[in-house]
Amino acid sequence: MKDIVEIRWHGRGGQGAKTASLLLADAAFNTGKYVQGFPEYGPERMGAPITAYNRISSERSTVHSNIYFPDYVVVVDETLIASVDVTAGLKETGAIVVNSSKTPAELRPYLKGYTGKVCTIDAGKISEEELGKNFPNTPMLAAIVKVSGVVDVTDFIKDMEASFKHKFASKPQVIEGNMNALKRSMEEVQVG
Amino acid sequence: MGIRERLSGNEAIAFAMKQINPDVMGAFPITPSTEIPQYFSTYVDNGQVDTEFIPVESEHSAMSTCIGAQAAGCRAISATSSCGLSYMTEMLYVAASDRLPITLAVSCRALSGPININNDHSDAMSVRDAGWLMLFAETNQEAYDNYLQAMRIGEAVSLPIMICQDGFITSHAIENIELVEDEKVKAFVGEYKPEHALLGKENPMAVGAYATPVYYMEAKRAQAQAMMDAKDVIKKVGAEFAAMTGRSYDLIEKYEMDDAEEALIIIGSSAGTAKEAIRELRAQGKKVGLIKIRSFRPFPADEIAEALKNVKAFAAMDKDDSFNAHCGPIYAEVCAALYAKGIFAPKGIDYIYGLGGRDVRVESIQHVYAELEKIAASGETGETYRYLDVRE
Numbered sequence: 001m002k003d004i005v006e007i008r009w010h011g012r013g014g015q016g017a018k019t020a021s022l023l024l025a026d027a028a029f030n031t032g033k034y035v036q037g038f039p040e041y042g043p044e045r046m047g048a049p050i051t052a053y054n055r056i057s058s059e060r061s062t063v064h065s066n067i068y069f070p071d072y073v074v075v076v077d078e079t080l081i082a083s084v085d086v087t088a089g090l091k092e093t094g095a096i097v098v099n100s101s102k103t104p105a106e107l108r109p110y111l112k113g114y115t116g117k118v119c120t121i122d123a124g125k126i127s128e129e130e131l132g133k134n135f136p137n138t139p140m141l142a143a144i145v146k147v148s149g150v151v152d153v154t155d156f157i158k159d160m161e162a163s164f165k166h167k168f169a170s171k172p173q174v175i176e177g178n179m180n181a182l183k184r185s186m187e188e189v190q191v192g
Numbered sequence: 193m194g195i196r197e198r199l200s201g202n203e204a205i206a207f208a209m210k211q212i213n214p215d216v217m218g219a220f221p222i223t224p225s226t227e228i229p230q231y232f233s234t235y236v237d238n239g240q241v242d243t244e245f246i247p248v249e250s251e252h253s254a255m256s257t258c259i260g261a262q263a264a265g266c267r268a269i270s271a272t273s274s275c276g277l278s279y280m281t282e283m284l285y286v287a288a289s290d291r292l293p294i295t296l297a298v299s300c301r302a303l304s305g306p307i308n309i310n311n312d313h314s315d316a317m318s319v320r321d322a323g324w325l326m327l328f329a330e331t332n333q334e335a336y337d338n339y340l341q342a343m344r345i346g347e348a349v350s351l352p353i354m355i356c357q358d359g360f361i362t363s364h365a366i367e368n369i370e371l372v373e374d375e376k377v378k379a380f381v382g383e384y385k386p387e388h389a390l391l392g393k394e395n396p397m398a399v400g401a402y403a404t405p406v407y408y409m410e411a412k413r414a415q416a417q418a419m420m421d422a423k424d425v426i427k428k429v430g431a432e433f434a435a436m437t438g439r440s441y442d443l444i445e446k447y448e449m450d451d452a453e454e455a456l457i458i459i460g461s462s463a464g465t466a467k468e469a470i471r472e473l474r475a476q477g478k479k480v481g482l483i484k485i486r487s488f489r490p491f492p493a494d495e496i497a498e499a500l501k502n503v504k505a506f507a508a509m510d511k512d513d514s515f516n517a518h519c520g521p522i523y524a525e526v527c528a529a530l531y532a533k534g535i536f537a538p539k540g541i542d543y544i545y546g547l548g549g550r551d552v553r554v555e556s557i558q559h560v561y562a563e564l565e566k567i568a569a570s571g572e573t574g575e576t577y578r579y580l581d582v583r584e
């Protein structure tokens with residue numbers, strides 16, 4: 001099972017981290033991979049920290065536990081860094097992707113000495129500008145696809161366009177904004 | 193070739209229900225099985241099935257609805273979890289003794305208390321003596337496949353059947369799945385033609401009659417016989433399913449057992465985690481394997497005893513405690529199976545694990561094998577009643 005990629009998502013209830021993890025599973029599934037997408041369930045409340053996971057591989061993974069040594073971590077809400085050990089177990093060969101207006105160099109001191117790649121993306125700003133609302137999960141999804149390479153970028157864009165067309169069939173005006181948010185996020189994610 | 197999809201375990205069960213198009217669903221929601229009637233009610237609303245969907249005020253009534261419908265000659269289904277299953281218990285016994293092959297999907301969840309919504313097997317295990325057939329799934333695929341086989345099995349022996357999967361761990365996790373085409377499902381499941389039904393006016397009958405001491409025990413003996421007969425039916429239906437899909441099903445699954453010296457007996461999703469632990473340990477030259485119980489009712493006593501006879505040490509993995517100051521149900525039944533067959537050589541211990549959603553890791557399972565290796569080497573069993581991954 002050498003080719004397995006394991007991803008952990010940190011977000012707050014209501015921000016769409018769980019949805020983003022399921023969308024990533026969908027995108028990887030559509031490129032022929034075996035996928036797992038699952039949140040850690042408990043008594044959810046809006047705003048409370050939540051964790052979700054992805055396993056993506058070319059052979060089926062039989063493991064049914066949470067992920068303790070992820071290749072990548074995605075932090076949908078920057079304020080979680082103060083209260084959750086977001087880099088716990090994160091492989092130094094991997095990366096952390098944070099929704100933040102800071103640069104990777106500015107953010108690194110808050111990451112408990114993590115020496116792997118630190119990536120930042122201002123998903124809130126992109127979402128506000130392209131969608132008029134703070135829905136950070138679409139740009140975060142694009143950023144992790146770009147940073148991890150777990151799905152081919154061209155395939156991903158095609159797949160997401162098809163998925164938005166299906167999902168927003170009754171309000172096509174939001175498709176363009178979502179696609180712009182995806183593409184901008186891939187261009188603007190900073191790797192440090 | 194089937195249809196490549198990705199679904200959660202609950203979605204997979206609801207999809208199987210849609211493909212089967214049963215006559216009646218009696219349902220009351222409870223986490224984590226709520227999505228099953230929720231998705232299914234959408235199929236009903238969209239006219240994709242012609243099932244009579246009966247929302248009721250409790251699980252007791254959900255099962256009562258199923259009993260009434262199935263006795264009338266319909267295929268009846270429900271879904272539940274945890275205290276919902278507990279609340280059905282009285283009617284579960286009635287369904288079994290009335291010999292009504294109802295199908296119940298269970299997304300297993302801990303029983304209170306402390307109150308908890310996560311997975312263990314305390315709900316299903318608490319009704320293990322209710323007279324229902326009980327199949328357990330490791331994956332969403334197995335939950336789906338077991339559901340497609342359920343009615344064939346239950347109807348052949350006139351017993352109700354529970355299709356259990358692990359709440360959240362498989363019920364809410366998206367994974368790849370291969371679905372069977374609708375027409376193949378319909379042909380495989382077939383029509384329900386009960387020998388006796390309330391709506392068969394040519395043969396008027398009573399259902400749920402009182403049995404005096406003169407008759408009660410014979411009724412129970414007949415129920416016991418049906419459970420014994422179910423073993424062959426489960427194997428036969430599993431073989432037929434394998435011919436259709438390439439996915440074979442038996443009472444138990446043996447993984448790396450041919451030369452195993454240390455073995456687990458395990459049920460449900462953690463079997464997959466244990467398989468990964470085995471792959472890693474096998475790479476280090478350790479002779480480890482596992483027996484996964486698919487059919488807990490009927491209990492595959494002979495098959496487990498046969499599979500264990502050459503191991504040096506085994507651990508029964510109970511995701512539930514009997515609170516008898518002794519052991520959980522799997523250990524008790526495995527030991528009884530070995531004793532009945534006169535197999536005394538393997539040393540066995542019991543692990544209570546994964547209660548209330550305590551995460552079961554590859555490392556957790558490797559710890560169990562490390563303990564078994566010590567027991568195999570020393571011949572000293574030590575404490576047989578153990579808790580895994582617990583803070584003392």
